Amino acid sequence: MVDTNLTVIDHPLIQHKLAILRDKNTNVRDFRALCTEISMLMAFEAMRNLPLEEVMVETPLALAKARRLAGKKLALVAILRAGLIMVDGILNLVPTARVGHIGLYRDPKTLKPVQYYSKLPADIAERDVFVLDPMLATGGSAAAAIRLLKEQGAKSIRLLCIIGAPEGKAVVHREHPEVEILLAAQDERLNEHGYIMPGLGDAGDRIYGTR
Ligand code: PRP
Numbered sequence: 196m197v198d199t200n201l202t203v204i205d206h207p208l209i210q211h212k213l214a215i216l217r218d219k220n221t222n223v224r225d226f227r228a229l230c231t232e233i234s235m236l237m238a239f240e241a242m243r244n245l246p247l248e249e250v251m252v253e254t255p256l257a258l259a260k261a262r263r264l265a266g267k268k269l270a271l272v273a274i275l276r277a278g279l280i281m282v283d284g285i286l287n288l289v290p291t292a293r294v295g296h297i298g299l300y301r302d303p304k305t306l307k308p309v310q311y312y313s314k315l316p317a318d319i320a321e322r323d324v325f326v327l328d329p330m331l332a333t334g335g336s337a338a339a340a341i342r343l344l345k346e347q348g349a350k351s352i353r354l355l356c357i358i359g360a361p362e363g364k365a366v367v368h369r370e371h372p373e374v375e376i377l378l379a380a381q382d383e384r385l386n387e388h389g390y391i392m393p394g395l396g397d398a399g400d401r402i403y404g405t406r
């Protein structure tokens with residue numbers, strides 16, 4: 196499904212894995228593995244339109260016209276904690292990508308993001324940036340991370356989340372209308388505690404077994 200600057204990647208493999216991920220009986224080990232696999236599959240789709248350049252390659256038999264990636268290099272920026280789980284899957288596809296980290300947690304009362312850490316590649320302004328976080332709920336964390344990236348000069352930014360709520364999408368698009376959001380699923384709404392419904396619960400707690 197394609198909305199304005201929102202793509203829901205409804206590949207059957209992703210949807211199958213997402214069904215297991217949502218299940219409350221899925222254990223920590225499987226939950227982590229599924230997050231990694233879904234992230235890799237989403238990134239595969241997200242990179243479908245990367246620019247290519249023609250090159251000549253000498254095979255053992257002849258010269259072959261081939262194509263390889265051109266354009267800007269990639270940076271993955273994980274929103275801690277939960278976004279960290281998405282990094283390894285994508286690095287399987289793009290092993291030379293640089294990785295940045297932005298530490299944010301959601302204040303449970305106000306639901307506003309609180310920043311506690313940031314370390315970004317020095318040349319972030321020159322890179323295509325994928326911001327990674329499994330959950331886009333109120334959108335406060337993603338919007339704050341993108342704001343910080345823009346302050347550091349990043350110009351080409353996309354947001355990759357596994358599940359998003361309409362509320363979060365609206366907030367990110369209001370503040371950052373040019374940023375494309377890629378989801379594996381757009382759920383119905385937020386509950387009174389700011390959790391995505393039906394969602395998958397608290398991603399960080401399910402990844403790290405902290406609850
Ligand atoms: C979760 C999630 C997002 C944020 C989404 O993180 O991983 O970062 O909430 O909510 P929002 O869209 O309303 O901002 P959390 O604050 O629970 O921190 P954690 O990853 O350290 O568990």
Ligand code: URA
Pocket residue numbers: 330332389390391392394395396397398399
């Ligand atoms: N953060 C999560 O981990 N899950 C939600 O549903 C909302 C925010």
